[in-house]
Amino acid sequence: MTETRLGIPAIVHEEVCSGVMAREATIFPQAIGVASTWAPELNRQLADAVRAQMRAMGSHQGLSPVLDVVRDPRWGRTEETYGEDPYLVSRMGVAFVQGLQGADLTDGVLATAKHFVGYGASEGGLNWAPAHLPPRLLREVYLYPFEAAVREGGLKSVMAGYHELDGVPCHANQELLADVLRGQWGFTGSVVSDYFAVNDLHSYHHFAQDKQQAATVGLGAGVDVELPATDAYADALTRALDAGEVSEARLDEAVSRVLRHKVELGLFENPYVDEDAVATSANAERHRDVALEIARRSLVLLKNDGVLPLLAGAGTVALIGPNADDARHLLGDYSFAAHIEALVEARNRRGLLGEMMTIPDDLEIDESTDGVPTVRDELAARLGDRLRFAPGCDVLDPSTEGFAEAVAAAAAADVAVLVLGDRSGLTPGATTGESRDRSSLDLPGVQEDLVRAVVATGTPVVAVLVAGRPVGSDFLHDECAAVLMAWLPGETGAQAIAEVLLGEVNPSGRLPISYPRGVGQIPVFYGHKVSGGRSHWHGDYVDSPVSPRYVFGHGLGYTSFVIEDATVGSADVRAGDSVGVEVTVANTGDRAGEQVVQLYVRDPQATITRPVLELKAFARVEAAAGQRVAMRFALPTGQLGFYDRSMAYAVEAGQIEVYVGFSAADHTHAGTFVISADPDRPVSKVFTGTAEVRQL
Incomplete structure (x- = not known):
């Protein structure tokens, strides 16, 4: 405000993977533990606490959530993720975005989803290594949580990944940053670089000849802001502009997105903070209470x-x-x-x-x-x-x-x-x-x-x-x-x-990631294809079972639960409608407890091979000893599509099997329904349905 020509207030960003990375701020459980709660509302409360602390200290952009789907726990950043399943990752991610950005950005913080995209699928589980992802897998698994965050959560910012996809570093990937993110999804926010990653196009990937070309390629691909400071987007970008390698219109576009953020955040009207309020906002008792509740349910x-x-x-x-x-x-x-x-x-x-x-x-x-x-x-x-x-x-x-x-x-x-x-x-x-x-x-x-x-x-x-x-x-x-x-x-x-x-x-707590017996099984995840080697001629490895040590969704308690009844409400639904799934769960133990009821589907008739199971809904329920709980899931058919042979999202007519249980292995067949085609009724992608829980 006082040190620059135009006096425009700055956006200060913070790392907020497990809370604000600042002295005396509340240190929450790491993201993989938050995912183990299977309670998106708790993640929203976590992000809301982070929002309050950041606004109090004058910071306005949080570099989270991490929406990387990870199926290789050798990768060191596994802890920063919400696990292996795109649906669970999306539910946690959307909740975090909504909690951090708030109802109105004048009191909110810009959420920055990262790392776009496929960073957690790195070669050999190594950081910054290439990710080898075919187009359909990329869209159905790795892009899915980001799309949900944009379309459903109103995400304001995206960070590109350090790695490369099919020979193109993500910071140079116009197809991802412009065509998919903005063109197909309608994203209007800003794309920021990971730290030093614009220059990495030259120094690490050898994709650009020098820093000037790195700036040209990065800005041209759609990276609006260079973090943590102006490096390639400083003198090198000036030279690129003077040489006509970058248009002023593209630069204006990037600047306008940042200025729009500052207007939305209310920084022009209120550029300063109340310094006396910081002490009461940092690590407040109410924030520690949220941290404790998450920690308890994450174990x-x-x-x-x-x-x-x-x-x-x-x-x-x-x-x-x-x-x-x-x-x-x-x-x-x-x-x-x-x-x-x-x-x-x-x-x-x-x-x-x-x-x-x-x-x-x-x-x-x-x-x-x-x-x-x-x-x-x-x-x-x-x-x-x-x-x-x-x-x-x-x-x-x-x-x-x-x-x-x-x-x-x-x-x-x-x-x-x-x-x-x-x-x-x-x-x-x-x-x-x-x-x-x-x-x-x-x-x-x-x-x-x-x-x-x-x-x-x-x-x-x-x-x-x-x-x-x-x-x-x-x-x-x-x-x-x-x-x-x-x-x-x-x-x-x-x-x-x-x-x-x-x-x-x-x-x-319930596992958000399959637990391998050893590295020789990797990748091991529940949503594999029928041909994924788990049921071939001899089945197991010579020296080990193919099954994980503990399956996705697994977790024990000091009481026991059973599913007494699970039914599908309709045998025939039209494309575009929803189907109801009724479930009754009973606590058969001698003390109160909590259970996570998980709903999976399987499409055995699709024109593209589908996973053996796909998580589509879940609900955390509490019950006293001997108590029964009823749930009703509303499952939209728009949630059951996939990318067809032409790479278009499609909800096909045909049979869908529904399973309800307590893990990807401990489940019961609730029923089957058939989706009937309706050519006059196009079906849009839907990211989630609803779940209602009532005590009996």
């Missing part, structure tokens, strides 16, 4: 032989593992603490970050996570002197010096709780996060050896996995009495873990 009980919950007065508990008493390990890769580590690396000039950023040598950097309790803190508050702690080892350090103490603690206890897993971040000391890809899904360092040593004591072992991806060897999952997947649960995560272990909270 997925993968296995339980009856050792959980740990009952009060049941004896001593040995708490072991590198993630048991380290608050930093509860946080995702774009939390403030992880960002500080990246700054330290940049200041020390190590690796790529050192080339990207210049940090003053005298800058005081605080890496602490003060105020974030650890699992040890929360269990000690509940168990007192019945808790014995021994870390055993570090996440990555190869030393086994602590094994003896850990084994002794386990041998003397009634149960051993091992808190294991990852350390998320962007630096070499991290094992998950951006550019922290792995070739193995076993626990890093010597943690697997620690598990074997503790199991050998004969004491029942509960493994708590604090990780950014599915992890753990066959031995861990086979020999531990219980396995709890905690993901990266944020600043309230330790409390949620302790509550679930002790039975104060009934676990209700």
